[in-house]
Amino acid sequence: MKNDIQIAQENEMLPIVNVAETLGLVEDDLKQYGKYKAKLDWNKIDSLKNESDGKLILVTAISPTPAGEGKSTMTVGLGDALSKIGKKTMIALREPSMGPTMGMKGGAAGGGYAQVQPMEEINLHFTGDMHAITTTNNALAAFIDNHIQQGNELNIDPRRITWKRVLDINDRALRNIVIGLGGATNGVPREDGFDITVASEIMAILCLATSLENLKKRLGDIVIGYNMNRKPVTVRDLQMEGALTLLLKDALEPNLVQTLYHTPAFVHGGPFANIAHGCNSVIATKTALKLADYVITEAGFGADLGAEKFLDIKTPVLEKTPDAVVMVATIRSLKMHGGAEMASLKEVEDVEAVKAGFVNLQKHIENMQRYGIPVVVGINQFVHDTPAELTALQRLCDEINIPCILASTWENGPDGGIELAEAVVDACEQSNQFQPLYIAEDTSIQEKISKIVKEIYGGSDVQYTNKAQNQMRQFARNGWGNFPVCMAKTQYSLSDDPKKLARPEGFTITIREFVPKIGAGFIVALTGDILTMPGLPKKPAALNMDVLEDGTVTGLF
């Protein structure tokens, strides 16, 4: 069996200029980064704004197993299959973070015969967007500490600075640190910490910005902490929004690459799916809609998190709702929700577990139907799935009138996704009346959370800690009640308890604390401890990585 990098290296890429040509783009519309990557020039993006939109297909999933459901593989393979059946298609994916690549996870550019390319570069420095975000985030941090050091005109409370530094590396030793030691010339001592770059509000902002001007406005709105009177201090107060915009100017332009089968793909932006909204950039998705007739995109984690945030946070900015949702599931995950032992998921046929676990899939389907969007279930097929298990699932979907299509894009590339592509094309033709869950401006934070918990998660109640209640009062005073809410919750359950699989009911969600992301334009509600700086395992993936004398990369999966 070949691994991802072997498949990728055996594949011949087209020059990115040729890929761009299939979208009607010319060389001057691109800023090439080597022969196989390019940024689309801002002038071209701007010139497209009055073009009509193609169809938008959102790929999401049921509550996943720890191994994931293969959403990216499905997204890439579906894009290739749509191309193969003659549709002008683009894929719009998130870009991977390097930290996890060096640690546990390996790459994040799809897998098998459903990959975007060049995977060695997409998984590492790519076009430098992550580095630009790291730099912008840390420039702001340095300017905050310098402001205090130089007299603290804004009266910033060093104990209430919420802006943290970031690095795109898994580094647990930087989670909690003390800075500014060493005497008067070396800053003011205070507690601080580093997050991973994708957790930076700058990443969320980049992904929601609609133009350079809008980017600058959002950057100016960032609240970096509070002054001694507990009033919020913004980037605008520090007069830093111009310089920060300058540092992000190139990163705002979406990155064009190709799949193994030369379908054009934007890979741009990759915010966390818990403390942020977990979708690729608005600019990439919007531009793809102008360039192609079908655009496949993806949201992080299960549909209760990624799709809900796509629909309630990204959609209002994108000004385009999905024409169809592909709900990815695996027999493995259904069996897990149905009570089968984790260790036996691949080994033992268990039709009853598939049937019992179906309720999780069904709830996610109902949720998407609640928004008014047609759903197609895409089964990411594995060799160990048995015919009886697949038939059982098929019947259950038939009963609720949802097309359920087997796909094997990982193994077979586009050929493994033709039937799914055809079902998706059909779904896009259905009538589609989008029903938002809430109108952010007309609903209080408490009401928004209540709607998400009751209508999407299927819970019965929401509790707030004292801290969260105090914060809601403070936010109301600051005028922050109008923002959508971004839930930070486990992806393994519809509830906030990762052990409650299938379709839990009657549960209460506890909101522990809020994190205002005023630049991004949402309020994060934390339901538990969220790790914003991962650690490395005992034998990190990087120990196997190498580059040979001739430049060939090895050990990157």
Next chain:
Amino acid sequence: MKNDIQIAQENEMLPIVNVAETLGLVEDDLKQYGKYKAKLDWNKIDSLKNESDGKLILVTAISPTPAGEGKSTMTVGLGDALSKIGKKTMIALREPSMGPTMGMKGGAAGGGYAQVQPMEEINLHFTGDMHAITTTNNALAAFIDNHIQQGNELNIDPRRITWKRVLDINDRALRNIVIGLGGATNGVPREDGFDITVASEIMAILCLATSLENLKKRLGDIVIGYNMNRKPVTVRDLQMEGALTLLLKDALEPNLVQTLYHTPAFVHGGPFANIAHGCNSVIATKTALKLADYVITEAGFGADLGAEKFLDIKTPVLEKTPDAVVMVATIRSLKMHGGAEMASLKEVEDVEAVKAGFVNLQKHIENMQRYGIPVVVGINQFVHDTPAELTALQRLCDEINIPCILASTWENGPDGGIELAEAVVDACEQSNQFQPLYIAEDTSIQEKISKIVKEIYGGSDVQYTNKAQNQMRQFARNGWGNFPVCMAKTQYSLSDDPKKLARPEGFTITIREFVPKIGAGFIVALTGDILTMPGLPKKPAALNMDVLEDGTVTGLF
């Protein structure tokens, strides 16, 4: 008067492909980064190795004023002038660090009508080399702390880790920090600190590496600290050299840009000139020598630091010695060395001060002659220089038979450097018998330092602190005596006292401490406190930076 960015923005760049064509390169030899920047592909670099070398011209300076002598402006202008008189010329410059750009200094891509382009990008993210170095450096740091966290098989002493983290930003609050706080899952608490990226040993390594294999060997050799038995621990012990090489693969390829007058320039690598060797990359210089008949390069600070390191550290790796040295001086700096008040340097004619300050210039000239290299003095002309001052200097140079040429490249571009270019061409034709100061392998650390202090600085003795003496004994045990020495000394004086201007004599240099850079392949000797993480001023330059709706950059100088 137009500022640098205005001049740059009014200038029309050629597509970098066209610039490359003048060197006999084709599009496939390049990895384009947008239309005006490219990396030269490793395969092409490798294919050039048997080509003969062009002439190498090293631009250096007398002990500078705090404002600098304009070496970069002279380097760029001289390159343009050589092009203009029909010579096939390349420039090989260091790449600027973003940190200082955001702080005090503004850009570092030349100035006036002697700039490399696109200056907005060269001064900011450029092609991402700095970011790759930051990432590589910090990945190593994370892996060190993770090794300790995961059981510390190598028995690393957390108190003796010498590998620091880095960021490309001026951030004094990160100079001295405590990491690993917050309990057992968050690492092992220890003292740490951040340097600025250009101070990383990774930068020095990148600039001295001759191939991917050599890069990997050097990275493996890095000593990250000591174990509980005080034995050095290397990157090879941590098995990280493959992954680190992978992270630097693209950064190793030199960046091709152009001057305002379309002379091709490599801008690649920029190590500190005190704790490192202060020259651009060996690969860029070597490749330029294969592509052009005349290559102009530059070394940091005055000739006692930059040129000495160029000749004793870089030259043995480059395997090519300079054919001529251009010694840059200003009337302003000569007057400063001659005892004139700083405040009056521009205002008051002072021929006597010029004459008195000449001894500094003369010592630097003698030093270059000691290596056997022909010298041309290039006077970076300012409007306030008087004819009497210039004539006085001319006469003093005539007396020692050194061509002294006025140049006004900042104001007049190539036309301001024609005479200098012609003098340089003549100097390159002189017989040239290079005499190294020492052979690193045959000389002890103490002897090497003694030679530098006595023959180059003109001092009479060297003192060592107890710490430095202990270190020398330890280094001898570790087999590190064979490396060249990299002196970290003030650039303002030939001595280690910045107040001793002109040509001090009879002084003693005190070596406070050594820093072994085993991957880079030199031993740093510290003669005083060297700041490896700058701070920001009260009103940082970034506060004026902005980008307009159409993408135009403002406030970057």
